Structures are given as structure tokens and as C-alpha cells.
Amino acid sequence: xxxxxxLATRVPTAIAARDADFxxxxxxxAASGGAFFGSEKWGGEGCDEGFGGRLASGDGADxxxxxxxxxxxxxxxxxxxxxxxAVAEAIDLRRRRALLxxxxxxxxxxxxxxxxxxxxxxxxxxxxxxxxxxRAAIAKRGFAGTVWVVAGDMFKDSWPAGFDVHLISNxxxxxxxxxxxxxxxxxxESMAPGGLVVIHDAHLNAGKSGPLHVAEYSAMLMHxxxxxxxxxxxxxxxxxxxxxRFEKFTPTAAGRSIVTARKPA
Numbered sequence: 081x082x083x084x085x086x087l088a089t090r091v092p093t094a095i096a097a098r099d100a101d102f103x104x105x106x107x108x109x110a111a112s113g114g115a116f117f118g119s120e121k122w123g124g125e126g127c128d129e130g131f132g133g134r135l136a137s138g139d140g141a142d143x144x145x146x147x148x149x150x151x152x153x154x155x156x157x158x159x160x161x162x163x164x165x166a167v168a169e170a171i172d173l174r175r176r177r178a179l180l181x182x183x184x185x186x187x188x189x190x191x192x193x194x195x196x197x198x199x200x201x202x203x204x205x206x207x208x209x210x211x212x213x214x215r216a217a218i219a220k221r222g223f224a225g226t227v228w229v230v231a232g233d234m235f236k237d238s239w240p241a242g243f244d245v246h247l248i249s250n251x252x253x254x255x256x257x258x259x260x261x262x263x264x265x266x267x268x269e270s271m272a273p274g275g276l277v278v279i280h281d282a283h284l285n286a287g288k289s290g291p292l293h294v295a296e297y298s299a300m301l302m303h304x305x306x307x308x309x310x311x312x313x314x315x316x317x318x319x320x321x322x323x324x325r326f327e328k329f330t331p332t333a334a335g336r337s338i339v340t341a342r343k344p345a
Contacts, residue, residue, distance in 0.1 A: 160185075163249075164192030166333035167280050171340070173197045173245060176276065180205060180243040182267070183234050183251050186217040189280070190227045190247070202227045203240060234263065239270035246271060249280040253298075255307045257318075265322040274345035277324060280338045284311040293335050315339045 167189060173179070174197065181190040184204035194200050204214050204227065211231040218227045230240055234251075246267045252260050267277050282294045288311050298309035310318075316326045316339075324341035331337045 160188040161192070162333060163280075163336055164189045165196075166336070167247075167249070167278075167338060168192040168196035170330050170332045170338055171278060173200055173276075176200060176245045178243045179203070179245040179247060180240060181247045181249070182239070182263075183207075184247070184249070185210060185214065187214045187223070187227055187229065188217070188221075189249050191218060191221050191223045193247070194223060194226050198226075200226075200245075203243070204229045205232050205234060205239065207231070207233050234266065239266055241270050242272065243270070244272045244275040246275070246277045247280065248277065251281075252279060253281050253301055253307045253309055254305045259306070260310070261318055261321065264318055264324070268322045268324060268343060271343045273343060275343045276327075277319070277341050277343070278338055279315060279340070280332070280336060282309050282335055283315065283329070283337045283339065284309055286311055286313040288313075291335060297335075312339060 171193075173193065176197070177200065179190065179193060179200055179202040181187065181202060181204045184190055184206055187202075187204040187206075190202040190204050194202050204211075204218070206214050206229060208231050211229050214229045215224075218224055218229065232239075248263065248267065252263065255263070264277070271277065282297055284290070284294050284298065294309050302308045312329045319326055319339075319341040324343055327340040327342055329337060329339050
């Protein structure tokens, strides 16, 4: 048996290994002592998106245990701050009022979006026990009064109503096409008329000819999950099928991008 490698070391190393550009961003962040953004508005110490129940620790640990989930979510602290800020800067939410971060983990993306758009109120929908980790992380960042957490299963429970933005970040690539369509349909059903869905992920181009690093990541996902990376054309079609009107595709950071679509008013 090899020596035990702490999760806080192992998880970011794995991220950097599969995505060199992502790794370079991570190194810059670490070298800056955790102040990569140069502003406290980005939420201080960030946390990774929720791995709860989805990510095996490699040690046979039970990821439904809150303590293990807490270690897993904090292992990727630096990476999600970088991606969260990039999403916040890439999308105009000045005319939006309430955001639902679906399966939002620690809430780092919701916090980054509220930091960029201070008028916005945000709620993270997340399963137990990740909801407990999220509340603590959000409070630690200083967003307890503007980012809330609702415990719920995105497949089994009703999604909260009254939101005009849904953020679905790094979720769809874990699932096969029927489940992806189910998630999008649930979003459409609960979305306010005229509302905006924001899909943040690693997307292939419309012709599925690249980018290479996304294709490599997709191959890894197909080996270890039910899902893969979807193309922009596929996202456009899946959104159309459930009733959304595709708006645009926007690259963000570290090979990630956002696809936006609107529900008719």
C-alpha cells in the first residue's frame, strides 16, 4: 500500500493534471497566497463545488458524512474562485433579481455572482449534508445576508419558484442525455417567465472537433461517470426541446464556457 496523500493535495493535483490551463491558473492563485482576485468582494476563502455523494474520496470514505464532504469541498478551494469570478464577469445580470444555483455545492459561484451584481439575491439548492457545508462556507465569506441555502434533491424535490435566473454549473457533464433533458425540463417548469438559464461547463464546439482538452476531459468523464462533455449544438437542441430559446455561447476561463437561454415571457 502506498502512503496516504491528503485530499487537499490530491484533488487539486488531479484537476491540474487533466487541464494544463486550469493548472496554471491554480498555480498563480496559490503563489499569491490566496488573494488572486485582489479584492475581498470575491468572497474571501472560497470552497469547491459540492462533491457530496458524487465524488469517491479514494480512501473508501463515506461521502455522505458531513466531515468528509467538508474536506472534499475545501480541497478545491482555489479552482472554483477562479471559475466563479470568470462566470460573474461574463454575464450581465443587471436586470435580474433572484438567482437559483442548482446543485451549487459550497455556493462559491452564487457568492461570486452576488459580489459582481450586489442587487442580486441568490439561493443555493443542494442535498444534505452538503447544504450544511454550504451555509458555513457562505457565512465565512460574508454573504449570509444575500446568499441562502435550500436543502433539496434536484431530481426528487420541487425546485423553488420565483427565480428569474438558474445557474447550472458543472452539473450536466455528470449525466447521460435523458437525465440532462430532465434537469433542463425541471428548470424550465420552475423558471419565471422571461427567465434566464445559465449553463456553465466544459463544452465541445458545435462540430465536436474540439477543443482538444475538452475532448480529453469528456473521455475521462465517460470512463468515470454517466456523462460526458456536450457540444454547443447539443445544448442548443436540448434547450429548444424543453421550451427555452437559445441566446448565446460565451467562453469564460480555463477551457470552460457558458450557454445561456431564455424562457419566453
